[in-house]
Amino acid sequence: MIKFCKKCIMPDSRPRIVFNNEGVCNACLYSEEKKKIDWEDRKREFLKLINEIAEFTKQKNSKYSCIVPWSGGKDSTSIALKLKLEYDLNPLLVTFSPLIENEIGVHNRNELSKMGFDSVMIKPNLKISRKLARRFFIERGNPKVAWDAGVNSAPLTVALNYQIPYVFYAEHGESEYGGLVLDDESQKKRNIREVIEHQIGDFPQNWVSNEIRENDLAPYIYPDENELKKTNITAYYFSYFFKWSMLENFHYVEKTMKKKFKTHPNKRTQGTFTDFDSLDDKIDCLYYYMQYVKFGFGRATRDACRMLQNDQMTRQKAIELAREYDNEFPEENFKEVLEFLEMNEDEFELIVNQHRNNEIWKTSIDNKWKLINSI
């Protein structure tokens, strides 16, 4: 039987989540811990790092001072803006192309570019990225496995090529959202083993098949660790230095970009109640829907928990929103997504149902799928 966290509404079917004896999840416990962190002290640590970066940039006469992995969404955009406007750095933004680009993403990236940011986009060829998305959707119910690997490798490959040793990622997901934290250091500096183990599952080198050669996988393969060490490349989490909140990031971006940052035109994205998060890839709605199928929590639960943990919502409201939106099917770009995955509707449904966890789903009398136990 699924249990739900007593403070937020996350079920214990979420991978790597752990509940304590009082039934509270590790993400909620971390959000309490965050309140006790001396953020002034962390800011001093950040300023020291900024000085080091400025010194390095001057010494090397480098055009860019650091790298920001940048989707064009509110989180990475807020980091880019802060580094440039508040700390006088010149970050080079690195985008790993969305699987199916959309107009909102392109618009938001262009608007930031107009504010004086240079960027690099790595766009792996669609022949291979489609094959990989299809394969991982079938095998793991997640079309974004390879994309995830690319998001992790591309900024470091660019860092190596440009010889820029400082990289700023957004938040440390394992501590913010409930997971296994390897050690204290991994909340500050990105540990690639943690990422491979928890996010991607295996090394892209293993994805060679009859149809895919190792060369085809170049955009997804993480650079050699010894090469990274030689250049002293270190990837930091912004969430170590500043208290992380997706809502506050959005408000900061909205204000700083003077309303040029576009949100979802329907005032919310399908499957949830927010209109400002994860907007730049047409396949994202399917990705979140599959979390609902596999683990029994949808995108509304995910968003509500993040806000609950930052005291931006009541638990009652979170429950209402989860009940209303979690099971909404991603109709909006469905046809285009199917075409991208080279799949018809029957095959799609078959695969979705193969990934349905029997411990959390049952069929009702009218032959519809229902959660055995929902919030």
Ligand SMILES: [Zn+2]
């Ligand atoms: Zn919780």
